[in-house]
Amino acid sequence: MGHLTGEVSYSKGLEGVVAAITSIAVIDGEAGKLIYRGIPIELLAEHSNFEETAYLLWFGDLPKKDELENLKRDLIEHREVPEELVDCIKKAPRDTHPMEILRTCVSMGGCFDTDKNDNSRGANIRKSIRLTAQMPTMVAYYSRARRGLDIVPPNSNLSHAQNLYYMLTGEIPNEEISRLVDVILILHMEHGMNASTFAAMVIASTLSDIYSAICGAISALRGPLHGGANERVLEMLQEIGSVENVEPYIMQAIKEHRRVMGFGHRVYKAYDPRARILKEYAERLSKEKKNTKWTQIAEKIEEVMIREKGKKGIFPNVDFYSGIIYNLLGFPKEVFTPIFAIARVVGWTAHVLEYLQSNRIFRPRALYNGPLDVEYIPIEKR
Numbered sequence: 001m002g003h004l005t006g007e008v009s010y011s012k013g014l015e016g017v018v019a020a021i022t023s024i025a026v027i028d029g030e031a032g033k034l035i036y037r038g039i040p041i042e043l044l045a046e047h048s049n050f051e052e053t054a055y056l057l058w059f060g061d062l063p064k065k066d067e068l069e070n071l072k073r074d075l076i077e078h079r080e081v082p083e084e085l086v087d088c089i090k091k092a093p094r095d096t097h098p099m100e101i102l103r104t105c106v107s108m109g110g111c112f113d114t115d116k117n118d119n120s121r122g123a124n125i126r127k128s129i130r131l132t133a134q135m136p137t138m139v140a141y142y143s144r145a146r147r148g149l150d151i152v153p154p155n156s157n158l159s160h161a162q163n164l165y166y167m168l169t170g171e172i173p174n175e176e177i178s179r180l181v182d183v184i185l186i187l188h189m190e191h192g193m194n195a196s197t198f199a200a201m202v203i204a205s206t207l208s209d210i211y212s213a214i215c216g217a218i219s220a221l222r223g224p225l226h227g228g229a230n231e232r233v234l235e236m237l238q239e240i241g242s243v244e245n246v247e248p249y250i251m252q253a254i255k256e257h258r259r260v261m262g263f264g265h266r267v268y269k270a271y272d273p274r275a276r277i278l279k280e281y282a283e284r285l286s287k288e289k290k291n292t293k294w295t296q297i298a299e300k301i302e303e304v305m306i307r308e309k310g311k312k313g314i315f316p317n318v319d320f321y322s323g324i325i326y327n328l329l330g331f332p333k334e335v336f337t338p339i340f341a342i343a344r345v346v347g348w349t350a351h352v353l354e355y356l357q358s359n360r361i362f363r364p365r366a367l368y369n370g371p372l373d374v375e376y377i378p379i380e381k382r
């Protein structure tokens with residue numbers, strides 16, 4: 001019998017359901033706090049860098065000097081992607097979204113992995129590091145090919161953050177930009193049991209491979225209700241066009257019950273701490289670049305949204321200010337969500353590695369509300 005009987009609880013979208021135990025990160029949605037392995041995100045954004053925070057998320061503690069050096073070396077060593085992938089990137093139709101390329105390249109890259117038939121913890125750690133090293137190359141190669149530019153191979157003298165910027169723009173970033181890219185990556189790296197992380201964990205829980213799990217996570221992140229929102233935010237700012245247009249645009253959106261991209265969150269009912277940090281950087285960068293148009297429009301949207309929806313716990317989320325920063329850095333809007341994935345692959349793989357240590361296949365149930373005892377009617381009588 002397909003339907004459930006007796007006492008059952010149903011939570012649409014699994015809201016409030018606890019599906020795992022983790023020591024990787026915790027979110028206090030009421031207070032607007034995010035903590036990685038016990039360390040508040042603000043401290044990591046101020047003092048840490050991509051490599052160090054990745055080590056923290058994967059292995060539980062901040063690395064000692066030699067541990068950090070080893071990880072940096074590993075990440076640098078595996079940046080290049082197989083020639084066959086470069087071919088695929090160059091030949092892909094130019095209207096393909098970079099998230100589709102990323103999903104395809106991660107899947108294809110898995111076929112070339114020498115550890116592909118090894119699902120041990122050691123092999124999965126090696127695969128996590130290789131995936132993290134290669135994803136920026138996949139995105140940057142395609143992004144440049146799509147824009148008709150020569151691809152820029154990775155530069156082993158640069159950090160992970162610097163190299164990402166370098167491969168996308170062809171320029172070596174100054175200290176300030178390097179720091180900003182590190183901060184962006186740190187803020188996007190991990191966020192508990194979100195849709196894409198859960199997707200990765202569900203796949204991994206069947207003892208499928210980590211490449212399949214990350215393909216699933218990339219696919220989940222792409223949607224506009226999740227990581228795809230950052231691209232939509234910039235489109236919205238462009239559509240609004242001026243500060244004067246904000247009030248009528250937002251009021252109309254609210255009247256029509258449309259979602260305003262970059263606002264709201266299942267867990268945060270206060271200001272997202274990542275958005276607070278990104279807002280400061282967006283304001284600083286826009287003044288430096290003498291282009292304050294997008295931040296002015298964004299601040300006005302924030303004012304109207306908080307006035308209208310703040311009581312319901314709707315505030316800017318991580319996607320609201322990130323797109324403005326990327327735009328000011330000269331990144332094309334279709335790489336905004338891929339940059340999210342480039343950072344979040346650390347959180348995805350950290351959760352998969354953690355969950356596999358005491359794995360149990362995910363297998364929820366559904367309440368059946370269809371008919372029962374339906375007669376089978378032969379095709380000629382239907």
Ligand code: ACO
Pocket residue numbers: 013224225226227229258259260261262263264265266267309312314317318319
């Ligand atoms: N704009 C306007 N109203 C909103 C928004 C928004 N962005 N978000 C939520 N609401 C309203 C809903 O209309 C609903 O109102 P109602 O109770 O009057 O019907 C109420 O707030 C609750 O909304 P839910 O859809 O139940 O919230 P849920 O937790 O399911 O959704 C989500 C969270 C998907 C993030 C939602 O806030 C949203 O669609 N935001 C816009 C897209 C976005 O920015 N996504 C990025 C999120 S961060 C990330 O994933 C990286």
